[in-house]
Amino acid sequence: MTQTAIPFLFMRGGTSRGPYLNRADLPEDLDTLAEVLVAMVGSGHPLNIDGIGGGNAVATKVAMLSKSDDDWADIDYFFAQVSVEECTVDFKPTCGNILSGVGPSAIEIGLIAPTGGETTVNIRAVNTGARVTAIVQTPQGAVAYDGDAAIDGVPGTAAPVGLQFMDTIGGATGAFLPTGNLIDTFDEIDVTCMDVAMPMVIAKASAFGLSGYESAEDLNDNTDFFAAMEAVRIQAGEAMGIKDVASSVTPKFGLLAPAKDGGTIATRYFMPWSAHPTMAVTGAQCFASCVLTPGSVAEGMAVRSNQRPAAVTLEHASGQIDVLVDYELTENGIDLRSAGLVRTARLLARGEVMIPASVWSKA
Numbered sequence: 081m082t083q084t085a086i087p088f089l090f091m092r093g094g095t096s097r098g099p100y101l102n103r104a105d106l107p108e109d110l111d112t113l114a115e116v117l118v119a120m121v122g123s124g125h126p127l128n129i130d131g132i133g134g135g136n137a138v139a140t141k142v143a144m145l146s147k148s149d150d151d152w153a154d155i156d157y158f159f160a161q162v163s164v165e166e167c168t169v170d171f172k173p174t175c176g177n178i179l180s181g182v183g184p185s186a187i188e189i190g191l192i193a194p195t196g197g198e199t200t201v202n203i204r205a206v207n208t209g210a211r212v213t214a215i216v217q218t219p220q221g222a223v224a225y226d227g228d229a230a231i232d233g234v235p236g237t238a239a240p241v242g243l244q245f246m247d248t249i250g251g252a253t254g255a256f257l258p259t260g261n262l263i264d265t266f267d268e269i270d271v272t273c274m275d276v277a278m279p280m281v282i283a284k285a286s287a288f289g290l291s292g293y294e295s296a297e298d299l300n301d302n303t304d305f306f307a308a309m310e311a312v313r314i315q316a317g318e319a320m321g322i323k324d325v326a327s328s329v330t331p332k333f334g335l336l337a338p339a340k341d342g343g344t345i346a347t348r349y350f351m352p353w354s355a356h357p358t359m360a361v362t363g364a365q366c367f368a369s370c371v372l373t374p375g376s377v378a379e380g381m382a383v384r385s386n387q388r389p390a391a392v393t394l395e396h397a398s399g400q401i402d403v404l405v406d407y408e409l410t411e412n413g414i415d416l417r418s419a420g421l422v423r424t425a426r427l428l429a430r431g432e433v434m435i436p437a438s439v440w441s442k443a
Contacts, residue, residue, distance in 0.1 A: 084442055085432040086120070089185050094177030094423040095233040095358040095398075096138045099433060100185040103146040103158060107440055114160075114169040117142050119435040121162040128164065132433060137329075137351045138358075140164055141178045145186055152211060153204035155186045161329050170329045172252065173278060174207040176361020180241050180423035183214035184223045188427060194218035208251030210277060215242035225426045232399020233358030238424035245419045248277040248365060252330060256413050258320035262375040266315040267308070272376040273320050276369040276416060278362035279331040281316040282377055285348065292337020292346050296355035296397040299348060306353070309333055313352055332363055336370075338381050343393035343400050345371055345382040359396040365419045368392040368403040373413045389420075 089100040099120060107113050118124070121140045122131020133140040144158040157179060161170045183201035186192045192201055199218040204211060217224040217239040227239030249256050253275045263270050271283045285292030288305055299305065313333050317325030325331070329352060337346040349356040349363045356363070371378045371392055372385070385391065389406040404420040 082437055083434040084437050084440055085434055086116075088431065088433045089188055089427060090132065090429040091181040091185055092234070092426045092428060093143070093179065093181030094231065094361060094425070096141050096175060096177040097134065097428070098139060098141040098143065098178060099132060100143045100145065100181060100189070102189055102191070103144040103156070106144060110171065112440055116435055116440050117160055117162050117169050118167050119439045120433055123162050124165060124167045126165055133162065133164065135164060137161070137164060137354060138177075138356070141175055143178050143182060143185065145182060145189065145191055147191055148204050150204050152202055154192050154202045155182060155204070156206050157182045157203050158206040168327070172207060172328060173330050174205045174210065174251075174362060176243070176245070176277065176365070176421070177423065179203065179205065179212060179214075179361065180243065181425035183216040183241060184425050184427065187216065187218065187223050188430070194221050194223070205251075208248070208277070210248045210251055211246045213244040213246075223427070227424070229422060229424050231422070231424055232396070232401065234424065238426055241423050241425055243361070243421050243423060245277060245365060245421075246417070248419065249416055250275050251277065252279045253320050253322065259316075262373070262413070263377065264316065264319060266312045269308075269312050270377055271312065271316055272370055272373075272378070273316050273331070274366055274370055274373075274376070275320070277365040277419070278360065279317075279320060279322060280334050280363060280366045281313050281331050282334040282336060282367070282370050283312070284377055284381070285335040285337045288335070290335065292335055292348060293340060294348070296348075296357045299355040309350065310352070332360070334363060334367055336367075336378055336381055339395055341395050341400070343395040345378065345392075346395040348397060355397065358398040359394060359401045361421055361423065364394055364401050364403050364421065365405075367394055368405050368419065369407075369414060369416055372405060372407060374409070
């Protein structure tokens with residue numbers, strides 16, 4: 081046999097998509113696993129022409145699921161970000177959009193049974209230790225994909241998937257403010273370095289001479305900005321205690337500007353070497369936390385809600401995303417109890433994905 085067949089579901093989760101796999105069907109060794117995922121996605125070509133990737137970082141993501149041995153969780157979710165062109169895999173971050181499909185795919189794979197009209201799936205994000213509760217629509221004992229929920233960046237409507245994120249502070253660095261400061265300055269750019277669901281470096285768009293309302297395409301064409309941003313990101317990441325920043329997708333980078341379309345604040349999110357066409361769910365939580373933290377770079381750019389939980393509407397490159405944040409103010413920032421979002425997911429295909437036996441033969 082010249083190829084190895086691996087069962088998979090191909091799903092859209094939020095505004096991302098990729099293969100959802102049973103961890104038991106994959107090699108345990110991470111180096112071999114990385115080679116399998118590179119071959120599966122087709123990494124190394126701008127179009128991922130020899131794999132099932134989509135030539136964009138939002139379409140080269142992989143979810144690997146297993147039954148959890150955690151007392152709280154039903155499902156362990158192990159995430160991998162596969163590079164489009166570099167033939168590398170980053171196992172450090174997680175992805176909240178792909179997580180939108182974890183509950184539905186766990187039911188489809190048979191790792192958890194549906195319970196009534198709605199099924200609650202407790203998920204442990206292995207990469208960061210976050211806990212997430214997903215509410216999946218399961219009328220007639222099967223996952224429903226049709227519905228009235230709409231999310232910006234995805235055409236049409238679908239069944240809602242409610243997500244409640246907990247234990248998201250310091251998942252990668254161990255601290256809400258990894259540098260210990262509300263404001264740090266690198267290359268004369270003021271930033272807030274924050275680790276909530278995803279470690280991020282957040283700055284004002286105006287600090288780079290930008291409005292903050294540019295399209296993702298215009299930002300991607302701005303090579304001078306990306307060079308300046310990457311220099312700041314590397315210095316900030318090192319100050320946050322993150323290793324190998326230059327070759328890692330963490331920390332991510334974000335820009336803020338005053339809202340212009342009725343939201344709380346305008347944002348642009350970077351993955352980090354290209355602009356996100358919409359917004360990462362993890363990034364949305366970090367942005368919202370930055371907005372709610374007195375003294376951060378967001379100070380004075382948005383009207384901070386005094387309600388608990390607080391509704392934060394982030395304007396992004398394709399529309400808006402709402403985050404409901406349950407928190408309390410502390411001397412060191414905020415104590416984030418949970419963040420809630422509504423996403424959608426859809427099963428696109430199921431079957432076997434083929435990889436060369438020379439990469440992995442299962443033997």
